[in-house]
Amino acid sequence: MQLVDTHAHLYSRKFDPDRTGMVQRAIAAGVSRMYLPNIDAESIEGMLALEAEFPAHCFAMMGLHPCSVQPDTYETELALVEKWLGQRTWAGVGETGIDLYWDKTTLGIQQIAFARQCAWAKDLNLPIIIHSREANREAIEVVRQAQDGRLRGIFHCFSGTLEEAKEMIDLGFVLGVGGTLTYPKSELPAVLREIPLEHIVLETDAPYLPPVPHRGKRNESAFIRHTAEALSEAKVLPLAEIARTTTANALRMFGE
Numbered sequence: 001m002q003l004v005d006t007h008a009h010l011y012s013r014k015f016d017p018d019r020t021g022m023v024q025r026a027i028a029a030g031v032s033r034m035y036l037p038n039i040d041a042e043s044i045e046g047m048l049a050l051e052a053e054f055p056a057h058c059f060a061m062m063g064l065h066p067c068s069v070q071p072d073t074y075e076t077e078l079a080l081v082e083k084w085l086g087q088r089t090w091a092g093v094g095e096t097g098i099d100l101y102w103d104k105t106t107l108g109i110q111q112i113a114f115a116r117q118c119a120w121a122k123d124l125n126l127p128i129i130i131h132s133r134e135a136n137r138e139a140i141e142v143v144r145q146a147q148d149g150r151l152r153g154i155f156h157c158f159s160g161t162l163e164e165a166k167e168m169i170d171l172g173f174v175l176g177v178g179g180t181l182t183y184p185k186s187e188l189p190a191v192l193r194e195i196p197l198e199h200i201v202l203e204t205d206a207p208y209l210p211p212v213p214h215r216g217k218r219n220e221s222a223f224i225r226h227t228a229e230a231l232s233e234a235k236v237l238p239l240a241e242i243a244r245t246t247t248a249n250a251l252r253m254f255g256e
Contacts, residue, residue, distance in 0.1 A: 003032070004033045004202065007037055009206060010023060010058065012046075022221070034059070039095070066098050092126050097130040099135060111138070114142050130154065136164045154175070154253065157178055159180060162191050179205070179212075179215075184212075188234075206221055212226065228243055
């Protein structure tokens with residue numbers, strides 16, 4: 001059974017003690033591909049080093065995370081992203097989006113940075129990876145304004161209502177589902193029960209958001225099976241079908 005982790009920060013310093021072994025564990029567990037979203041200038045070197053070590057399994061993306069969009073630096077950061085996008089092939093643009101959990105004062109420049117990265121994704125025919133924390137409405141509106149039939153991507157770490165999920169899908173996007181699906185108080189199972197499997201991909205967001213039974217520990221790509229099992233239970237579908245369809249969805253999104 002093959003699975004795809006569409007969103008994992010495996011270059012994080014939290015993996016410094018055993019990064020190579022961690023990736024090897026994921027491969028042994030059937031995780032055939034791991035997509036690496038960039039954060040900002042500080043994460044590029046480590047991300048590219050990991051991709052070089054595992055070129056058949058780790059695939060880098062280029063973007064600027066909304067939490068790294070700051071008044072004094074975001075233009076410089078975006079210029080660096082644009083430069084890198086023109087230098088080589090990437091799996092996608094991101095992660096970008098809007099985060100109103102940590103800082104609402106930067107909403108205006110987050111919207112600017114997000115819209116600019118949407119434009120680059122369209123020009124390069126790449127999927128865009130969207131971070132939307134306490135900002136689904138704001139993120140949807142940026143996508144709606146940018147959508148001209150060329151924009152596609154993933155609403156990463158989806159947490160929202162059924163109505164928001166349908167809006168995202170209608171805009172040409174799929175929903176990235178991770179460890180939060182396994183949490184006892186999660187409302188995701190009820191929402192995803194109503195969403196066709198063809199609009200869902202799996203992710204870990206490692207090292208963050210570990211699934212049950214690993215809560216409180218560092219997340220890693222091998223743990224994605226727990227999310228697949230939870231989705232199987234929520235949708236009352238065989239695990240093999242969950243793996244097969246979400247993998248096909250991911251490969252189609254990334255043009256593989």
